[in-house]
Amino acid sequence: MKTTPQTFLKFIAGTAIAAAVLFLIWYFSSIVVYILVSAVLAVMGxxxxxxxxxxxxxxxxxxxxxAALVTLVVIWALFALCCSLFVPLVFNKINQFSTVDFASVVNSIGEPIARVQRDLQNLFALSESSFSLSDELTAMFRQMVDMESVNWLFSSVVGVVVSSVIALFSISFITFFFLKDDGLFYSMVTAVFPERYHDNITRALDSVTVLLSRYFTGILSESLMLTVAVTLVMMAFGMKAADAAFIGLVMGVMNVVPYAGPLIGGIFSVFVGIITPIEGMTVGHTAFVIAGSLLILKGLDDFVVQPTLYSERVKAHPLEVFLVILIAGSLAGILGMLLAIPSYTVIRVFAKEFFSQFTLVRKLTEKI
Incomplete structure (x- = not known):
């Protein structure tokens, strides 16, 4: 189909409207998140x-x-069950961090530190008396995890809990009506657009619902499998069940954020292993076991599971998905990477419904 001035103006007008809608979504982001989470829960329930x-x-x-009330209770009961399993692990680990003697931890890895210090002194011509890597690491660890940091973390947790209670009530209220009144979410969205576009909006919402349901269920399944796999591997090497489950939980939760999340989770997991090494192993051996195990497991996940999850489930090319995540991360950091694929999926589906006359749009949406 030829591109005429009318279609070009239509494209410009559509782009301007989309930009305005995206600004409103950003401005009222917390409310939008509540509605979207409720919509996902409604689809699942x-x-x-x-x-x-x-x-x-x-x-x-x-x-x-x-029926809607019972379903909502079941959803939150499952969520509460997960919290009851993992929240005690988190608070127990925070308590351990607050009582750790970091000087003894640094001394336990003294030989590698001494080697690095010698290399730094030779590289920067530093005298032995003016620079001590062990003292610097001890001071850094104490500053990171002292009582003030623990108190700040506790205050932050309290703030998160208060916000979570508000979010829990809001999401529960919205989800109940989405479950009770089938089609309410569709009605809310189509009410914003002129009636002649309602069929297009309905088809787009159907596609978005299917694609995002596949994506989110895939993400949850992948994170759960990674959590279980990491926990079992760590226990196989002799790590205590509580520590193994904590590292598995960290990797499973951080795996939700593409690419950057597992890296951050891996660094934190190695740090946990240094603080609480596996019984019968040195700190260095423990760190090597954790790093090597996570590298192998994440390698299998990245090259076997994620290509199917990120490309097949949202019907996009793996390179296309990678570039979208990279751009979103540059614009909005970790949050951008977390929301990149769902947002891009929604944009592609609506672009196919309203701008399919453009070659680029047809190319990007041909698999949907």
Whole structure:
């Protein structure tokens, strides 16, 4: 199809409207996140709601509002179960960090540190009396994890808990009505657009729902598998179950953030191994075991699981996905990388519905 001045103006107008919508989404980002999380939970819980609403008990049919309420309770019960398993591990590890003697930790890896110090002194012509890498590392660790840091962390956790309570109530309230009134989310979105575009919006929302459901279920499955795999491997090397589960949890949670997350999680996991080494192993051996195991497991994950997850599930080329994540990370850091693929998926689906006359759009959306 030829590009005419009218279609070009339509494209410019659509781009301007999209920019305005994106600005409003950014400005009211917390509310938008609540709505999107509620929509995802509603998609996940809708099969259970439909099954419960179809039940008949002695001629009495279960009302949809009750089915929605029961489903919401089940969702949060599963979430509470996960928290009850992992939250104690996190607080136990924070308590361990606050009581660690960092001087003894640094002394336990004295030989590698001494070697690095000698190399630094030779490289920068530093005298032995003016620079001590052991003292610097001890001071740095104490500054990172002293009582003030623990108190600050505790205050931050309290702030997060307060915010989480507000988010929990908001998401629960919105999710209940999304579950109770089937199609409410679609109605909210289509109400923003003129009636002649409602069919396009409905088709786009159908595609977005399918693609994002596949993506999020894939992400959760991948993170759960990585958590279990890391935990079992660490326990196989003799690590205590609590420490192994904590490292597995860190890697599983950080794996949600593409590329950067596992790297940060791996560094933190090695740090945990240095603080609490495996019984019968030196600190250096423990760090090597953790780093090597995570490198192998993440290598398998990156080259076997993620290509299917990031490209097949959202119907995009792996290089395309990588560039989108890279650009989003440059613009908005970790949060941008976290939201890159879902946002790009939504943009592609709506671009296909409204701007399919452009060659670039057809090329980017041909697999959808």
């Amino acid at each position: 809708r099969p259970l709601v439909n099954r419960l609403a179809a039940l008949h008990v002695r001629g009495w049919r279960v009302p949809r509002w009750l």
